[in-house]
Amino acid sequence: MSDRSHSMRGAGFGPVLAAQRAYAQQAEGRSKFGLVVPEAFIRGIRDLGYRGNGDAIAELIDNAIQAYADRVDVVFGYAGSSSGKKPVQLAVIDNGHGMEPSMIRMAVMWGGTHREGDRKGLGRYGYGLPCSSVSLGRRFTVYSQVAGSGLHAVSLDLDDLAAGAYTDTVGDIVVPKPVQASLPPFVQQQLARAYPSGWHCGTVVVIDKLDRLEWSTAHGLRENLSRQFGATYHKLRNETALYVDDRFVEPVDPLFLTPHFHLHALDDDRANAFDPIRIEARNPENRSYMGAINLRYSWLPPSFGSIDKGRDAVGLNANERFAILKEYHGLVFSRNGRLIDVQTRTPWTTFINNDRYIKVEIEFSAALDEAFGVTTSKQQVTVSPFIWDLLRRHGLPKAIEQLRNKVREAKAIRRMVALWPGEGEQRVSERAMGVASTGVPREASQSASRTRPALSPYQVRIEHAAKGPFFRIEEAGDVRILHLNSAHRFYDQIYDAPASNAEFRAALEVLLFSLGDVILDCDGESDGFGQAHVISWSARLEAALSMLASHLSQDSGQGEEDDGGEPEGG
Ligand SMILES: Nc1ncnc2c1ncn2[C@@H]1O[C@H](COP(=O)(O)OP(=O)(O)OP(=O)(O)O)[C@@H](O)[C@H]1O
Ligand SMILES: [Mg+2]
Known part of the structure; x- marks a missing residue:
């Protein structure tokens, strides 16, 4: 008890009782004491x-x-x-x-x-x-x-x-x-x-x-x-x-498992089901049958809520499904076939934003209303320990973990595909540059297409140009081409350095594309000024990287030249 409530106990009774007395006296005027006070x-x-x-x-x-x-x-x-x-x-x-x-x-x-x-x-x-x-x-x-x-x-x-x-x-x-x-x-x-x-x-x-x-x-x-x-x-x-x-009103299954329902076949992505489970709740004392619970499970591919499947479902890239993913996030409770509540907390785990791509529905019969804590307005459940335990014993926590693993795996695969595109497919940097900061593809002709465009207005190419700048940007029709020079130290020491990886290279490509955009836009006005700057940067960077390499090779001592690196000064 806080100090405040202590002092209230001491000093507050009088006025409260007086208020009660006044109210009751006024009510004496009533001819009847019905159970409810109409105005209240x-x-x-x-x-x-x-x-x-x-x-x-x-x-x-x-x-x-x-x-x-x-x-x-x-x-x-x-x-x-x-x-x-x-x-x-x-x-x-x-x-x-x-x-x-x-x-x-x-x-x-x-x-x-x-x-x-x-x-x-x-x-x-x-x-x-x-x-x-x-x-x-x-x-x-x-x-x-x-x-x-x-x-x-x-x-x-x-x-x-x-x-x-x-x-x-x-x-x-x-x-x-x-x-x-x-x-x-x-x-x-x-x-x-x-x-x-x-x-x-x-x-x-x-x-x-x-x-x-x-x-x-x-x-x-x-x-x-x-x-x-x-x-x-x-x-x-x-x-x-x-x-x-x-x-x-089109029916929508929030687990997206029911064929022919709205949003089920919005695009090529489909929900994946785990086997449904039927549980019979029995009275713990006499084992008599109380009612049934049916569990349905699904997990959704990471691009399920996206329009452009190569990107996350954020802002304008969220499709019509995304609102359902957000609203029915957690355990979906259904009573006699009618959804009544969604909850993100369980005794074992709490659903976080990432869990939007896993779906669990707990369908129960109204015979179990007491055990599910159903209230008069039937818009809410308060699951009893008895039911949580029943759900646990029938594998709900394990299933949630398995669904999460499925989504994790699918995300990892999606990332690999993005970072290592196949023959003729776009690099992730090219795709990123193809979408302006508003989320709309740069070329209007491609905004109509829901799938990944075959040709981006941005492309990366590698060239070997001795004494050339570390990168150059070229405008060829409506395509902007970033040429990375493998003869410049930038290539071996930064872009393709041993510590570099696919994600880092994609980020560098985006950096140079962005510089390139500004250079091209400037050069439109002041002929070649921007490209001239790149040549100066390249000379300065070549010298600096050479010095850095020499410092690093001194630091690492004489015995480490057998690491497969190129001989110095090449
Ligand atoms: N659309 C309807 N058609 C026919 N009868 C109806 C309709 N709506 C209500 N009733 C009658 O009126 C009664 C009261 O409806 P009400 O929704 O208040 O209670 P309920 O449906 O019985 O229970 P609950 O409070 O759980 O909804 C119902 O039991 C039913 O007999
Ligand atoms: Mg009713």
């Missing part, structure tokens, strides 16, 4: 549970999927808004079995569910619909119709609730009765588009007074929600088609 409930409930808009809207999609909808639309409305860009209403529309009026009323209530104790589907608490709706806006309406009957609706407005509009004569807060209703125009328009032969049953949740949107434009909302839902529901897409703003 409204204040607090809005902030409970959801990491973002996507997670909240997903609750409504969960409900639609559980109602056997084969199409779900997330759409935006702009009624009364001055801008056509920022939505003021949001609706989730499904064609599931719908609800009878009395159930609509229950669905609006916190805790209202017909799925109590059910672990087969996505929902079980009776909180999803109202909690997610109020986390987005201050008013929501549930419209629903079962086949062969009319549309009914119940609205709940938090401002009205706070003003006492739902409080009855004895002080209870009562959810309004369902009434016959018609859908707002923006929902009707989408229904006409999506169901040309009519919408016969289903549910529409409309959220108004949207004061909690994370993106200020429909475009931003659509792109981000689509990406999230594409991954969240990728395993449930045989059953349900998802649309955001009337655009089909």
